[in-house]
Amino acid sequence: MSAPSENMPIAVTAPRAKPLLLRHLPYFVGAVILVTLTATLRVDGYIHNILMQATTFAIAVFGLSVVLGLCGQINLAQAAFFGFGAYAVGIGTSDYHISYWLCLAAGCVMALLAGALLGISTLRLGGHYLAMVTISFQQIVTLIMINTIWLTHGPDGVSNIGRPALFQSPQSYLAFCVATLALVGYFVWHLPDMKLGRAMRAVRDNELAAGVSGIDVFRTKVYAFALCAALGGLAGGLFAGGFAYVSPDQFSFAESIVFLTMSLLGGVASPIGSAIGTGLLILIPEWLRFLKSVPGLYLAIYGLFVILIIRYMPDGIWGFVSAALDRWRSHAEPVAVSAPLRLMPATVGGDTVLEVTGLSKYFGGLKAVDAVDIAVKRGSVHALIGPNGSGKTTTLNVLSGLYKATAGRILLDGTDITNLPPHLRTAAGLGRTFQNIRLFRSMTALENVEIGAERPGNTLIGEGGDNALTARAMEALTFVGLGPRANELISSFSYGHQRLIEIARALAANPTLLLLDEPAAGLNSSEKLELHELLKRIAAQGLTILIIDHDMTLVSEAAQHITVLNFGRRIADGESMAVLRHPDVVSAYLGTE
Amino acid sequence: MNNPQFLLPNAVMDLVLQLLFTGIGIGAVYALVALGFVLIFRATNVVNFAQGEFSMVAAYLMVVFAVDLGWPYWLSFLLSLAGMALLGAIFNLGVYYPLRHRSFLPVIIATIGASILLANSVLAIYGPQPQVLEGWFETPGIQLGPVYLDSQYLLIIAVTIVMVAFNYWFFEHTMLGKKLQATSQDKEMASLLGISVSTMIMITFIYSAVLGGLAGILVAPVLFVSIQMGSTIALKAFAATIIGGFGDVAGAIIGGLALGIIETFGAAYISVPYKDGFAFLVLVLFLVFRPQGIFGERVAEKA
Numbered sequence: 001m002s003a004p005s006e007n008m009p010i011a012v013t014a015p016r017a018k019p020l021l022l023r024h025l026p027y028f029v030g031a032v033i034l035v036t037l038t039a040t041l042r043v044d045g046y047i048h049n050i051l052m053q054a055t056t057f058a059i060a061v062f063g064l065s066v067v068l069g070l071c072g073q074i075n076l077a078q079a080a081f082f083g084f085g086a087y088a089v090g091i092g093t094s095d096y097h098i099s100y101w102l103c104l105a106a107g108c109v110m111a112l113l114a115g116a117l118l119g120i121s122t123l124r125l126g127g128h129y130l131a132m133v134t135i136s137f138q139q140i141v142t143l144i145m146i147n148t149i150w151l152t153h154g155p156d157g158v159s160n161i162g163r164p165a166l167f168q169s170p171q172s173y174l175a176f177c178v179a180t181l182a183l184v185g186y187f188v189w190h191l192p193d194m195k196l197g198r199a200m201r202a203v204r205d206n207e208l209a210a211g212v213s214g215i216d217v218f219r220t221k222v223y224a225f226a227l228c229a230a231l232g233g234l235a236g237g238l239f240a241g242g243f244a245y246v247s248p249d250q251f252s253f254a255e256s257i258v259f260l261t262m263s264l265l266g267g268v269a270s271p272i273g274s275a276i277g278t279g280l281l282i283l284i285p286e287w288l289r290f291l292k293s294v295p296g297l298y299l300a301i302y303g304l305f306v307i308l309i310i311r312y313m314p315d316g317i318w319g320f321v322s323a324a325l326d327r328w329r330s331h332a333e334p335v336a337v338s339a340p341l342r343l344m345p346a347t348v349g350g351d352t353v354l355e356v357t358g359l360s361k362y363f364g365g366l367k368a369v370d371a372v373d374i375a376v377k378r379g380s381v382h383a384l385i386g387p388n389g390s391g392k393t394t395t396l397n398v399l400s401g402l403y404k405a406t407a408g409r410i411l412l413d414g415t416d417i418t419n420l421p422p423h424l425r426t427a428a429g430l431g432r433t434f435q436n437i438r439l440f441r442s443m444t445a446l447e448n449v450e451i452g453a454e455r456p457g458n459t460l461i462g463e464g465g466d467n468a469l470t471a472r473a474m475e476a477l478t479f480v481g482l483g484p485r486a487n488e489l490i491s492s493f494s495y496g497h498q499r500l501i502e503i504a505r506a507l508a509a510n511p512t513l514l515l516l517d518e519p520a521a522g523l524n525s526s527e528k529l530e531l532h533e534l535l536k537r538i539a540a541q542g543l544t545i546l547i548i549d550h551d552m553t554l555v556s557e558a559a560q561h562i563t564v565l566n567f568g569r570r571i572a573d574g575e576s577m578a579v580l581r582h583p584d585v586v587s588a589y590l591g592t593e
Numbered sequence: 594m595n596n597p598q599f600l601l602p603n604a605v606m607d608l609v610l611q612l613l614f615t616g617i618g619i620g621a622v623y624a625l626v627a628l629g630f631v632l633i634f635r636a637t638n639v640v641n642f643a644q645g646e647f648s649m650v651a652a653y654l655m656v657v658f659a660v661d662l663g664w665p666y667w668l669s670f671l672l673s674l675a676g677m678a679l680l681g682a683i684f685n686l687g688v689y690y691p692l693r694h695r696s697f698l699p700v701i702i703a704t705i706g707a708s709i710l711l712a713n714s715v716l717a718i719y720g721p722q723p724q725v726l727e728g729w730f731e732t733p734g735i736q737l738g739p740v741y742l743d744s745q746y747l748l749i750i751a752v753t754i755v756m757v758a759f760n761y762w763f764f765e766h767t768m769l770g771k772k773l774q775a776t777s778q779d780k781e782m783a784s785l786l787g788i789s790v791s792t793m794i795m796i797t798f799i800y801s802a803v804l805g806g807l808a809g810i811l812v813a814p815v816l817f818v819s820i821q822m823g824s825t826i827a828l829k830a831f832a833a834t835i836i837g838g839f840g841d842v843a844g845a846i847i848g849g850l851a852l853g854i855i856e857t858f859g860a861a862y863i864s865v866p867y868k869d870g871f872a873f874l875v876l877v878l879f880l881v882f883r884p885q886g887i888f889g890e891r892v893a894e895k896a
Binding site: 072074076121122124125127128129131132133135136137139140143147253254257260264294295296297298299300302303304305306307310311314 | 639640642687688691692695697698699701702703705706707708709710711712713714715716717720721820824828831832835839866867869870872873876877880881884
């Protein structure tokens with residue numbers, strides 16, 4: 001661990017100087033050129049159809065890149081959502097002569113609502129459930145498309161689908177679709193750097209850590225899922241207008257697998273990958289048309305592709321290429337100055353920051369925590385100790401909301417947080433670290449800490465703009481001595497440094513109370529000394545700390561007040577030295593003679 | 594089948610009994626496949642999305658041996674199960690094993706890929722025409738009072754009972770079964786105790802492929818042998834495991850039976866085209882109101 005250099009100016013990524021739209025100007029220039037080309041260049045009908053298909057499919061695959069790539073949730077019903085949009089435009093314009101735009105919007109909204117409902121019913125559960133439920137949903141939608149003949153015309157499909165008056169000619173309609181693709185692509189490309197996108201990445205990397213960093217995990221997943229479905233609906237609506245005919249087999253489970261394969265092949269993490277995958281999987285089958293003569297052969301090869309990509313190229317083609325590009329790109333970063341970290345813990349209640357009364361947690365018949373009282377004084381360092389299995393970590397997990405209390409009450413700064421979910425406790429001012437480190441592994445140290453800084457209720461980031469977040473995160477990283485390495489990925493840090501990053505993530509949030517779960521576990525002796533030093537500097541700023549640890553030296557030196565647990569019950573509580581000499585404590589640790 | 598609304602009360606009772614019997618028969622198939630799901634899930638912590646395809650492939654193997662080649666039924670049966678054991682081994686080596694250290698998402702995507710590969714390879718070889726497989730017995734069934742007991746359904750129910758009993762004996766009273774359990778509960782500890790974890794996982798895949806295959810062979814004479822039978826059965830079996838409580842053996846069996854009965858009654862009294870939709874409806878109800886299933890406990894991830 002390097003010596004902390006809290007007040008020294010450090011080189012970091014400069015706050016983004018140019019306005020965002022200006023920096024992204026080349027993208028829009030490229031998009032305009034592309035749209036102009038499609039609108040003016042004459043192509044034959046065959047090529048036109050391929051382009052039409054590729055454009056609309058790519059939008060649907062962008063949806064998968066959001067849900068699977070960014071948020072780590074699976075959706076095996078994208079073709080069904082695609083079908084929502086396609087049938088809305090198809091039935092609406094052809095049977096009921098409703099305006100194309102209205103139908104397109106209705107299709108998107110229907111897909112969005114279906115996606116949200118599906119997500120709400122399933123996303124609290126694990127990924128297996130989601131996979132199976134989306135497959136089931138896909139089958140149901142296909143059943144409905146085939147069997148509700150009065151509405152969907154059944155297996156015959158819907159023909160004579162209309163287009164908007166503005167884009168009547170096939171070529172202008174294609175140009176319109178390409179323009180939509182460019183806009184959606186811009187949004188999806190930019191999403192990872194927006195608040196919602198960051199939350200999605202955090203959820204993908206580590207759900208528990210995301211929750212205690214103040215992210216509503218469930219809502220983030222539902223948003224990702226609904227967004228994916230809406231993009232599917234949009235793509236389907238455009239598709240229906242482009243081909244003027246839709247039938248149920250175009251929206252079957254097989255098509256969902258095609259979308260998934262496109263997404264995986266190109267690289268699920270980026271819209272560029274989605275576009276590559278879509279393009280390839282539309283072109284390759286055209287080159288290998290002979291495969292289509294044997295039913296099944298074609299999809300069998302897709303299945304094989306999926307297995308091989310997952311095994312040998314998990315990040316897809318674009319992931320592979322961009323990793324290679326990254327190695328060539330120089331990593332020189334512009335200089336910026338970071339201010340010293342300010343901690344301004346909120347002071348709403350009285351002298352007691354945390355008041356726990358009669359807290360119990362039973363697992364079946366096991367009383368892991370049994371009627372425990374803890375009162376943590378404002379500005380103090382309070383330690384919770386006890387032998388292995390005494391219920392310390394369980395207590396911490398109940399405090400931070402990962403477990404639901406069986407009985408008892410938890411007051412944080414006068415607010416009752418007993419029944420709040422983890423992210424709302426964080427919003428109320430709780431910060432914590434984990435015994436087994438939980439960082440967002442695919443992100444840099446800076447991004448990890450930025451997610452902490454983004455805590456709802458953090459008063460020190462102003463409006464929460466990108467610059468304020470980066471500045472706050474840099475301050476926290478500098479405070480723990482890792483400022484110069486802010487832009488490195490988590491995997492390049494040692495265990496001890498990862499622990500510091502976790503502490504920085506909690507500090508950046510400017511919590512009212514910091515819970516540290518065995519921060520000294522796994523550290524060597526010099527790292528422990530530095531940790532002790534760091535705790536002193538945190539406490540000096542008036543932040544209240546509740547620490548769990550085995551290291552008696554650390555506990556007795558750092559903490560003014562100690563609560564001792566044994567077999568889930570409080571056996572001693574009071575001023576440090578008195579508690580450590582307490583006969584019950586001595587016998588709990590050393591055994592009785 | 595007559596329209597139930599126009600029958601007399603005791604005829605309704607007879608129909609109910611008949612439907613109950615059919616439902617249990619179909620449910621037993623779901624239970625067998627669900628058992629395969631649960632075994633792999635407990636051993637590897639992943640859901641094998643190709644479990645249903647095991648049933649489908651085994652049914653096609655039966656068609657090849659017993660119908661196309663005209664070999665004796667019992668020989669075809671044994672050969673098909675041997676084929677499934679081989680497929681289970683290849684599946685483990687080709688799909689699961691290389692990914693065993695990755696998170697669950699890549700693994701389930703790979704098993705989905707495998708399911709697509711299996712289903713469509715069979716489609717490419719055999720074409721889309723559903724095949725017919727005769728039942729094991731010459732006698733179509735016996736009339737027991739008002740209820741007609743189809744011999745194939747009787748066989749399905751009997752085999753399921755035998756397999757459940759065997760499963761219990763194997764896992765609770767044999768050393769191999771205990772080693773398999775130990776592996777599924779704590780791989781590292783098991784390997785420290787000298788258990789070969791990779792062998793145990795291999796055995797699990799072979800066993801559950803054979804189990805899935807058995808279900809497929811049993812149900813084939815009742816349904817048509819088709820490409821879609823795999824995904825249909827897998828979907829129901831998965832729903833059964835959720836209804837029963839994920840990862841719970843007894844739950845999978847109860848869930849499977851319950852689903853078979855619900856579906857049969859739903860088809861008779863509500864709607865035939867949407868028969869396959871009832872499983873989904875029940876599944877969603879459970880997910881919303883009791884996601885831990887009938888027997889499951891809510892499990893929290895340890896921080």
